[in-house]
Structures are given as structure tokens and as C-alpha cells.
Amino acid sequence: MFDFLEGYDLLGAFWTTVQLTVFSGIIALVWGTILAGMRVSPVPLMRGFGTAYVNVVRNIPLTVIIVFCSLGLAEIFGITLGAPNDFKLQGFRLAVLGLSAYTAAFVCEALRSGINTVPIGQAEAARAIGLNFRQVLTLVVLPQAFRSVVGPLANVLIALTKNTTVAAAIGVAEAGLLMKEIVETEAQLYATAAIIALGFVILTLPTGLFLGWIGKRVAVKR
Template identity: 45%
Template structure:
């Protein structure tokens, strides 16, 4: 307990930093994933091709490599000067969006084709059909896997610790330098992640129970 109490400010900054990184990346990945999913089911061939290439490229690229690029390679390009935190958010968003896209696409495929055909017969365009008819039903069908993707994103923020975005690496170094038991310190970090993951799991179960689709 002394490890936590003596370094409460350090753990507090790390905890809040993780929440901030997760929230920004979660919202961004949901938005980008929905856009890419729309591309993948679009009637325009070039959009479908772009969506397919994006998903296949990102899903087969390790997250560590993505974050390494934004941490060390991006600054050398001298395009726009971004903070380290912003670059980490971009990396997590780009990576997670590919998985969000596939989850949403699988949900879209569960919606009967006849509903889209009926909406087009009523004069609805592709965008109207997707946003008002198909996507609301698809989201209900993919609540559990979509929440699992976000839980994975939360845990993936630890990878950013190696690039000094999440402070787990900083905690390890400071505890070691000050003579604290590092193993106990890491167990407190694990408890912090448990505190963050459990509410997401409970939310998933609640939404799944309320939005379950009758089969």
C-alpha cells in the first residue's frame, strides 16, 4: 500500500492520462471505422477497394510498428508539428478503426437485403439507406464485439507506454530509482486497468440485454 500512497500523484497522472488517451482514441476509431465500413459496402468500386486495402493493411500491421512510426518517423517528415499524445491518439485511431470497420460490416451483413431494396424503391439514396435503415440495426447486432474492440483498445494503450505516452513506463522507472518494489507497483497498475475494464464489460452486458436482436 505504501507504494501507491507514496506515489499517488504519479499514479493519478497515469490513470487520467490513460482515460484521456482511451476516450479520444475510442471516439475517433468509432467515427473512422464507420466511415471505412460505409466505404466497404459502397456501390462505388474505388471506395470499396480503398476500404478493403485499408483494412487489410492495418490489420496485418503490428500496433507497435504503427506507434513506432508516429513516435519516431513522423517527426522527421516535418509535415505538421504534433504533440506526442496527439500522435499516439492518431496511431491508435488508425489501428482500431480497421477492427471497428470489420465489426460494423459484419453487422451490416446481418440486415436483410430486402430492407435496403425496399428503401431504394421508396427513393432513398445509398447514404439515407445506410444511416437510417441499415446502420441502426447493424449497431444493435454488434454491441458485444464492438465493446470487445474498445476493451482491446483500452489495453492497447499500454503499448504506448514504451513511447512515453502512457506513464506506465515512467512509473516503472521512478519506482525502481526510488527503491520501491516494482512488482507491487505494476500490480497497482493492473488493478487500475481492472477498474477501467469492468465498467465497460458491465456496459456491454447491459446494452446486449437491452438491444438483443431476436433470432
């Protein structure tokens, strides 16, 4: 029944999906944490930037962001991320850039809700023993905040995994593009869609279960 898949690199495509997810996930986590720090910082300019970034980026459709990375950044401004003559690598890097810029906004908001769960007394006590803002954030508030938002961050990661299919719009050879290719030639619409859907469930279901278990283990008991 599935012999029409012959000649298609299904595993390779999903491997690209995994790579996109991992790279974008790491960058988004770092950038999102910095953004969250900005949004709770005492400097008005940084707060303003963080708020503006989150509200602009999370309200633009991801497809627009990804296509802008390719048509806008690469084509018009010539920002090719170190791969001007290799469209494959360039597309991959641009997709990682777009995905992480977009996902960071959601990481930031998840993390900020985590920061709000840390009792105000914690920050006050930290200030009272003479820690500066950076120390309060990194030593006292963020470690507790992270432990309470593992669940929401797992949601963001699962959404990111599925969002990688948007990279097909600029020709990154991931699972979404492979689906387009198979559907174009094989005339097996439903079977193809089912296989790709199953692939994503195989990727995201364990992620969700594992991170859910971690979240329960590390949660701060109050």
C-alpha cells in the same frame, strides 16, 4: 506495503490513459464507420480503399504504428499536429492518431459483420421506396447494424484501453510509462505490476459489464 508509491502520480497517469481511450475511441468509431460504409459501397474505388486500409493497418503491430507516428511523421515529415514545440502534447496527439487509425480497422470489421446481420430485404425495400445509397446506409442499415454489434464493439474498446500502454513507447505519461518508471527506481516488480493490472481491470470491467447490458437492451429481436 504500498508506501513505495509515494511521489508517483498514479491517478494522473490513469487519467491520461482514460483520455487516450476516450479520444481514440471516438475518432476510431467515426473513422471505422466511414470505412465500413466504404467497404459496402457500390463504388469499386472506395471498396478497394476500405479493404486495403483494413488489411494493411490491422496487420501492422501497434508498437510499429505508434513509433512510426513519432519517428516518421513528426521527426522526418514534420507533422506535429499543431504542437511543434511541446513534446508532451505532441506525443499525446500522435498517440491518439496512431491508436485511432489502428482501432478503426477493428471497428470497421465489427460493424461490417453487423451490417451482414441485417436481412437483405431491408436494403431492398429501402431502395424500392427510392432512397439513395447514403440514405439506405444511414437510415435503415447502420442503425440496425450498430444495435447488433454493441458486444463486439465493447471488446474493441476494452482492447483499446489496454493498447494505450503502447503509447509509453513514445513517452506519453500514461499508466504503462508510470509502471516503467516505478519499476526502474523502486525495485518492486510484482507489487507494481499488480497495481497497474488492477487499475486496468477497474477501468475495463465496468465498461464490459455496462456495454454488455446495453447490448442486450438494444439488440434487434428477430
